[in-house]
Amino acid sequence: MTHLIETDVVVVGGGVTGVAVLRDLALRGVHAVLVERFDLGTGTSGRWHGLLHSGARYAVRDQESARECIEENTTLRRIAPHTIEDIGGLFVLLPGDDEAYADKFVEGCAASGIPTEELSAAAAHRREPLLAPDVRLAFAVPDGGIDSWSLLRSMAADAEARGCKVLVRHPIVGVERAGDRITAVRVHDAVAGEDRTIGCQWVVNAAGAWAGEVGRMAGVPLTMIAGKGVMVVMASRYVRGVVNACRKPADGDIIVPQHEVAILGTTSEQVPSPDDISVGLADVDRMIDMCAQMVPAIASGRVLRAFAGSRPLYKPETPAGDGGAGGDTREVSRTFTVLDHASRDGLDNMFSIVGGKLTTCRQMAEAVVDRLAERMGVTEPCRTATEVLPGADHGPHRVAEPLARVERDQAYGELICECELVTRGQVRQAVADGLTELEDLRRTLRLGYGPCQAAFCAWRAAGMVAEAQASEAQPEGAGEPHDGPAGRGSPSSAPDPVAGLERFLEERWRGQLSTIWGDQARQALLNHAIYRGIFDLQGDGVPDEAAAALDRPPGAEPGDGDPTRRVGEELVGDTEGRTSSRADGR
Amino acid sequence: MRADVVVVGAGPAGLAGATRLAEAGRQVLVLARGNGFTHWGAGAVDVLGRVGGEPVERPLEAIDRLPEGHPYHLVGQAAVRDGLDWFSGFADAAGLTHTGDPERNRPQVTAFGTLRPTCLLPEPAAKELRGRVAVVNFAGFRDFAPALCAQRLRRSGIDAVPASAPLPAWDHDRYFTGVELARAIDDPGFRRRLAPGLARAVAGAEVAVVPAVLGLDRGHEPWADLQSLVGTPLVEAATAPPSIPGLRLFAAYRARLDALGVRWQFGFPAVGVERDGDRVTAVRSEGASRLLATRCQELVLATGGAAGNGIEANRDGTLTERVAGLPVEGFDDRLGFMGGRFLGDHPLAAAGVRVDAELRPVDTAGEPLLANVCCVGGLLAGHDPTTEGSREGVALGTAARVAAVLAATPAR
Numbered sequence: 001m002t003h004l005i006e007t008d009v010v011v012v013g014g015g016v017t018g019v020a021v022l023r024d025l026a027l028r029g030v031h032a033v034l035v036e037r038f039d040l041g042t043g044t045s046g047r048w049h050g051l052l053h054s055g056a057r058y059a060v061r062d063q064e065s066a067r068e069c070i071e072e073n074t075t076l077r078r079i080a081p082h083t084i085e086d087i088g089g090l091f092v093l094l095p096g097d098d099e100a101y102a103d104k105f106v107e108g109c110a111a112s113g114i115p116t117e118e119l120s121a122a123a124a125h126r127r128e129p130l131l132a133p134d135v136r137l138a139f140a141v142p143d144g145g146i147d148s149w150s151l152l153r154s155m156a157a158d159a160e161a162r163g164c165k166v167l168v169r170h171p172i173v174g175v176e177r178a179g180d181r182i183t184a185v186r187v188h189d190a191v192a193g194e195d196r197t198i199g200c201q202w203v204v205n206a207a208g209a210w211a212g213e214v215g216r217m218a219g220v221p222l223t224m225i226a227g228k229g230v231m232v233v234m235a236s237r238y239v240r241g242v243v244n245a246c247r248k249p250a251d252g253d254i255i256v257p258q259h260e261v262a263i264l265g266t267t268s269e270q271v272p273s274p275d276d277i278s279v280g281l282a283d284v285d286r287m288i289d290m291c292a293q294m295v296p297a298i299a300s301g302r303v304l305r306a307f308a309g310s311r312p313l314y315k316p317e318t319p320a321g322d323g324g325a326g327g328d329t330r331e332v333s334r335t336f337t338v339l340d341h342a343s344r345d346g347l348d349n350m351f352s353i354v355g356g357k358l359t360t361c362r363q364m365a366e367a368v369v370d371r372l373a374e375r376m377g378v379t380e381p382c383r384t385a386t387e388v389l390p391g392a393d394h395g396p397h398r399v400a401e402p403l404a405r406v407e408r409d410q411a412y413g414e415l416i417c418e419c420e421l422v423t424r425g426q427v428r429q430a431v432a433d434g435l436t437e438l439e440d441l442r443r444t445l446r447l448g449y450g451p452c453q454a455a456f457c458a459w460r461a462a463g464m465v466a467e468a469q470a471s472e473a474q475p476e477g478a479g480e481p482h483d484g485p486a487g488r489g490s491p492s493s494a495p496d497p498v499a500g501l502e503r504f505l506e507e508r509w510r511g512q513l514s515t516i517w518g519d520q521a522r523q524a525l526l527n528h529a530i531y532r533g534i535f536d537l538q539g540d541g542v543p544d545e546a547a548a549a550l551d552r553p554p555g556a557e558p559g560d561g562d563p564t565r566r567v568g569e570e571l572v573g574d575t576e577g578r579t580s581s582r583a584d585g586r
Numbered sequence: 587m588r589a590d591v592v593v594v595g596a597g598p599a600g601l602a603g604a605t606r607l608a609e610a611g612r613q614v615l616v617l618a619r620g621n622g623f624t625h626w627g628a629g630a631v632d633v634l635g636r637v638g639g640e641p642v643e644r645p646l647e648a649i650d651r652l653p654e655g656h657p658y659h660l661v662g663q664a665a666v667r668d669g670l671d672w673f674s675g676f677a678d679a680a681g682l683t684h685t686g687d688p689e690r691n692r693p694q695v696t697a698f699g700t701l702r703p704t705c706l707l708p709e710p711a712a713k714e715l716r717g718r719v720a721v722v723n724f725a726g727f728r729d730f731a732p733a734l735c736a737q738r739l740r741r742s743g744i745d746a747v748p749a750s751a752p753l754p755a756w757d758h759d760r761y762f763t764g765v766e767l768a769r770a771i772d773d774p775g776f777r778r779r780l781a782p783g784l785a786r787a788v789a790g791a792e793v794a795v796v797p798a799v800l801g802l803d804r805g806h807e808p809w810a811d812l813q814s815l816v817g818t819p820l821v822e823a824a825t826a827p828p829s830i831p832g833l834r835l836f837a838a839y840r841a842r843l844d845a846l847g848v849r850w851q852f853g854f855p856a857v858g859v860e861r862d863g864d865r866v867t868a869v870r871s872e873g874a875s876r877l878l879a880t881r882c883q884e885l886v887l888a889t890g891g892a893a894g895n896g897i898e899a900n901r902d903g904t905l906t907e908r909v910a911g912l913p914v915e916g917f918d919d920r921l922g923f924m925g926g927r928f929l930g931d932h933p934l935a936a937a938g939v940r941v942d943a944e945l946r947p948v949d950t951a952g953e954p955l956l957a958n959v960c961c962v963g964g965l966l967a968g969h970d971p972t973t974e975g976s977r978e979g980v981a982l983g984t985a986a987r988v989a990a991v992l993a994a995t996p997a998r
Contacts, residue, residue: 424728466737516923522894522895525892529627535826536702537929
């Protein structure tokens with residue numbers, strides 16, 4: 001085993017926190033390598049409702065979090081406007097809700113620096129016509145929507161442009177220590193199927209809900225609390241902005257419109273493992289019934305899927321007897337903590353950043369990198385709050401933008417995914433950029449997110465991947481109508497796009513099972529009639545092909561090129577239940 | 587309004603049933619909420635493609651291996667044969683000749699290059715693939731990928747190669763759907779301009795597989811003409827919805843029903859019935875601005891299963907038959923609806939109304955519920971049309987049965 005890479009800092013974890021840490025280090029001129037076990041944003045950062053917090057949700061009980069949120073809300077709008085939908089939010093008071101709580105809410109917001117505006121019932125209904133008629137009053141707050149995939153991509157691109165490195169599908173498997181210091185981090189290259197080490201001076205554990213596992217490998221005790229939250233995806237947006245219940249936070253009290261859908265959230269349940277992301281029918285029903293109190297149309301709406309994420313909660317010095325499962329984790333503060341394992345555990349060169357939330361990821365990174373920089377003797381100040389991210393010149397994301405683009409280009413017939421308005425050109429470009437797994441096309445282009453749940457787009461995209469592979473094998477025919485059937489199409493070594501399609505369909509299926517009834521049951525059976533009925537796919541390729549998908553493109557050596565392009569090891573998404581088999585050693 | 591027989595539903599079963607009843611002299615009204623599985627199918631007549639997931643060679647014989655309660659057992663082999671014979675005659679007369687043998691399945695090539703087992707195929711899809719096969723798309727058509735199709739065909743030992751044929755200048759240069767392309771191909775002039783490029787694309791091949799877009803409103807004539815212009819047999823592959831062979835068939839049914847004087851209420855879902863004891867006296871349907879009641883002597887429900895609109899799957903796991911409120915066996919909770927694998931089997935697909943040998947709905951004890959209601963096609967319990975590949979066979983067999991049953995209860 002060789003030290004494949006030498007670096008100053010290894011950052012463990014490819015969620016928003018780890019990537020924000022990487023970017024912060026990059027901006028201070030520190031060389032760092034980020035290692036992630038799956039792909040960027042496949043943990044909690046990809047399994048949440050997409051709320052850019054104003055902080056108002058914490059204004060009554062957790063004002064430290066509330067202040068962090070409003071500060072970062074403002075900062076993110078400045079540095080990453082392209083990832084944000086500036087839609088605002090309401091806290092609505094329903095009959096039976098406690099007016100005294102509303103008073104405390106307004107006071108808490110004021111004390112935390114969160115602007116609120118009280119709206120009459122009539123004004124609230126003008127702003128959100130689908131609100132329940134019995135909403136008594138509402139408070140407007142600067143909530144927003146934020147796309148974590150887009151934020152992750154921008155931050156990672158910025159860090160990489162400044163010389164840092166991102167290694168996905170490289171789960172950490174251990175560390176090498178010399179006395180009180182970590183000298184290297186051992187990772188498993190899940191694509192090449194071999195272990196390697198990264199020599200380093202420092203380690204930042206940003207593994208979120210999984211930070212305890214990294215701590216264990218490094219030999220330091222670190223107990224995280226996994227706070228599972230279940231979310232439900234509706235087939236349309238219902239609301240213009242975020243809608244919250246103005247009451248003590250509870251199950252099913254928030255609706256976040258995001259792209260073409262709305263996400264209902266959420267539960268808060270302590271579970272033994274952050275890998276427990278199972279979804280119960282009762283959770284789904286409760287989300288719908290509770291959110292329908294605020295927006296009644298949701299009760300009869302079409303539900304696309306349900307998924308769960310694991311909050312990375314940290315409670316310092318857990319009192320005896322409070323480490324079990326099953327409790328409501330809303331009592332745990334949502335603020336974050338930097339742990340310097342030198343003073344805490346006698347491990348000289350590792351920090352952990354725990355707790356927090358997506359909205360505060362940049363601030364979390366600043367806090368830990370400040371401490372690290374001080375120890376390293378790096379004097380460059382933090383610049384992440386002022387340096388805008390690549391793509392920021394685009395301005396805030398608007399939901400109607402894809403439609404405007406299609407209108408402008410008269411591209412209706414170019415649509416590969418009618419639900420999310422993804423065009424043939426976008427898919428072609430992404431495939432040319434090396435994305436040949438449908439799962440990657442989904443995360444990059446939102447292919448297959450919409451109401452029909454990939455009835456048409458997935459096989460069209462699979463066809464485009466096959467065509468691209470065929471024209472690679474036969475470059476003289478690329479892009480032009482061939483005259484005569486001269487070539488043999490794709491080489492036999494290329495991964496089978498049909499197997500890739502079947503795998504994608506099975507992965508997407510898991511997250512749907514708990515939400516299939518009514519129109520969505522019809523949709524599921526119609527999709528089944530297309531794939532199994534018309535195309536006669538029997539799904540028999542799925543188990544065998546998992547290995548075939550790992551085939552590297554011809555000529556590629558292990559460790560060559562951009563690891564994000566060597567995909568297919570695992571498929572993630574809003575899946576239910578399964579996580580353990582994703583990156584098992586091969 | 588008033589009708590002798592009201593047929594609710596215009597999918598494969600409702601269309602065949604309405605046509606046969608009208609041919610038998612009944613005065614029929616078709617009430618349909620929209621299009622059915624003509625538009626969503628593979629464009630073939632499936633009788634029994636698979637049992638237990640395994641491909642079937644002899645569909646009529648394999649009926650014996652189906653579980654008890656399957657619609658085929660209720661109507662019997664003879665009704666299935668009768669249904670297929672009738673369909674062949676009907677399709678032939680409509681210029682949509684189908685070929686095939688009820689005794690033996692044959693492969694239908696799909697856009698994915700799979701060979702799905704089916705029974706009768708429209709002539710444009712019927713030619714066997716042998717020798718060198720060119721898989722050809724029309725440049726710019728987004729719903730067909732020759733490379734994908736050819737790759738799978740090669741795995742089946744077929745010498746398939748992908749190719750692309752340019753389209754002549756036309757009204758849809760920038761983008762088009764399969765329906766628009768099929769309509770263009772109806773035009774003899776367009777076909778003459780299309781043929782040379784297509785001929786170049788298929789040069790050297792013994793047969794060419796193309797998407798199923800060779801004409802919309804002129805039966806199989808555009809296919810036959812283009813084939814002779816190109817000089818190579820053309821085979822339409824099963825292509826994604828809307829199925830153009832299905833649209834051709836739907837149009838043929840519609841023309842035949844019009845000729846037989848059958849009335850249509852299309853786009854107006856049936857939402858309930860009026861009853862007098864064990865008889866339905868009228869069907870309620872949504873009108874443009876109010877509920878309509880159509881009085882009838884006999885009611886034929888061809889509303890489809892849970893994939894159609896015949897059965898509503900409720901959040902609590904129960905199932906509701908949507909027109910007459912007939913009992914349908916549900917599940918303990920909604921997780922029972924679907925299997926764990928998308929491409930596997932789904933219990934909900936086989937859910938439906940239980941009937942007796944006359945296709946009259948029965949309760950859980952097997953006792954008849956309504957004396958003048960028959961159920962046909964996908965609405966019937968005990969079969970999964972998609973995984974079995976039995977949709978058209980069940981539709982035609984039960985339509986044959988309902989024609990026979992109602993022949994015994996003539997119009998009053």
